Amino acid sequence: QVQLQESGPGLVKPSQTLSLTCTVSGDSISSGSYYWSWIRQPAGKGLEWIGRLYTRGSTNYNPSLKSRVTISLDPSKNQFSLKLSSVTAADTAAYFCARGSGSGSATPLDLWGQGTLVTVSP
Amino acid sequence: SYVLTQPPSVSVAPGETAKITCGGNKIGSKSVHWYQQKPGQAPVLIIYYDSDRPSGIPDRVSGSTFGNTATLTISSVEAGDEADYYCQVWDSGTDYSGVFGGGTKLTVL
Numbered sequence: 001q002v003q004l005q006e007s008g009p010g011l012v013k014p015s016q017t018l019s020l021t022c023t024v025s026g027d028s029i030s031s032g033s034y035y036w037s038w039i040r041q042p043a044g045k046g047l048e049w050i051g052r053l054y055t056r057g058s059t060n061y062n063p064s065l066k067s068r069v070t071i072s073l074d075p076s077k078n079q080f081s082l083k084l085s086s087v088t089a090a091d092t093a094a095y096f097c098a099r100g101s102g103s104g105s106a107t108p109l110d111l112w113g114q115g116t117l118v119t120v121s122p
Numbered sequence: 123s124y125v126l127t128q129p130p131s132v133s134v135a136p137g138e139t140a141k142i143t144c145g146g147n148k149i150g151s152k153s154v155h156w157y158q159q160k161p162g163q164a165p166v167l168i169i170y171y172d173s174d175r176p177s178g179i180p181d182r183v184s185g186s187t188f189g190n191t192a193t194l195t196i197s198s199v200e201a202g203d204e205a206d207y208y209c210q211v212w213d214s215g216t217d218y219s220g221v222f223g224g225g226t227k228l229t230v231l
Contacts, residue, residue, distance in 0.1 A: 037220065047157075047165065047208055049220030060218045063123060096164055106212040108155040108170035115164050 002026040004097050004113035012091075012120050018084040022097030022113055029078045030055060035100035035107055036080045038071060040093040041115075048093075052100065053080055087120045094118075124213035126223035133229040134199050142226045144192040144209035152211045154192040156185055159206045159225075168207075169194060196228070204230045 008020035022036070029036070037052040051061040053071045061069050070083040084091060094115040100107035127145040134140045144154065154172050157165035167176055169185035172192065182197040196203055209223040 039220075039222075046225040047159075047210075047222040049210075049222060052220070060220075062219055063216055102170070105214070105218050106153040106171075108153075108167050109157070109165075109210070110167050110170070110176065112164040112166070 002099070002111060004099065004111060006095060006097050006113045006116040008095075008116060008118070010117060010119060012087055012118060013122055014088055014120055015086055018082070018087050018091060018118055018120070020082045020095055020097075020116065020118070021079050022081070024078045024080075024099075028075075029073065029080065030075045032101070035105075036071070036073070037098045037100055037109060038082045039096045039098060039109075040091075041096070042093045050082065050084075050095075089120050092118065092120045123216055123219070124211070124221050126209055126211065126221055128207075128209060128223040128226045130224070131227045131229065133231055135231045136199055136201060138199055140196045140199050140203070140228055142194040142196075142207050142209075142228065144194070144223050145190055146192070146211065146221075147190060149192050149211065150187050150189050152213075154185065154187050155210045156194045157208045157210065159208065160204075165208065199228075199230055201230050204228055 003025045005023045012018045035052045038050040051071050053059050068085045073080045096115045097113045098109040099111040156169035158168045159165040172187045173185045184195045206225045208225045213219045
């Protein structure tokens, strides 16, 4: 079955760039029409959508993070990645990758990775 | 930006019915998705497109939307239903930005 797995540094220094990768197993990331999203969750708080990338190449970003976020696809590695620049302590959170599938743009997030904790600290 | 409002907590006794609301401007015109998250775990999709259930989700879990409110209903609540629940929509007004409600903690008494 299809699975998602996040990976990347668990500790990032303030002002640096947070980089995470989501590896898709069990299917080709380029097959079908999927949206690949990143979501984060500070400890004890709610979910915040960061952005998504459509298999065909377009992206949508949270307006509050748009100036700092880049999401890209690497079909050769069956991965998609998140880069968040100029991080501060407020970016400390569990980061989840997820797949959106269905018709149209208002697709549900039907498959999630287990999440990875990223701490921003000197 | 679009805002979804959920009650922070809902408490019900086992066997009773829990209703979790999600308020948003004209939410009835959007597709609403619901997720369940247990401590230390990733969220799981439990309702999509307002009222559809993924395979494996029992039919005692249902969703509805009308006007400015979407409602997740869990009947015959069990101890295993204790979790956080989040509603979610896509806001086409801001370039299809994803929006989550603040989440509701369901406590089974």
